[in-house]
Amino acid sequence: MDRLDPSDVMSAAEAAALLGCSRRQVYLLAEKDALPGARRLGHSILVVRPVLERWLLTGSVES
Numbered sequence: 001m002d003r004l005d006p007s008d009v010m011s012a013a014e015a016a017a018l019l020g021c022s023r024r025q026v027y028l029l030a031e032k033d034a035l036p037g038a039r040r041l042g043h044s045i046l047v048v049r050p051v052l053e054r055w056l057l058t059g060s061v062e063s
Contacts, residue, residue, distance in 0.1 A: 008049050015047040018056075036061040 010018070012026040015035070019026065030038035030045045037051030055061050 004048065010047045010049050010052075012045040012047070015045075015052060018052070 012023045012030075015038075016023045016026045026035065026038070026047070027045055029035035030040065030047075035047065035052070036055040037048035039046050039048070051061055
């Protein structure tokens with residue numbers, strides 16, 4: 001993957017707002033590898049915005 005711009009990464013709270021769910025649900029989905037673009041960084045979850053948005057629009061993470 002190419003280097004990401006900081007604007008391409010969102011927090012669990014931002015992902016939750018986009019998905020219309022709780023931050024806890026984002027963590028649970030990430031733990032189950034059910035949230036495309038989610039990466040654990042220590043105790044935090046970061047989500048790659050373009051991957052998540054592509055998944056929401058197309059249902060696929062393929063480019």
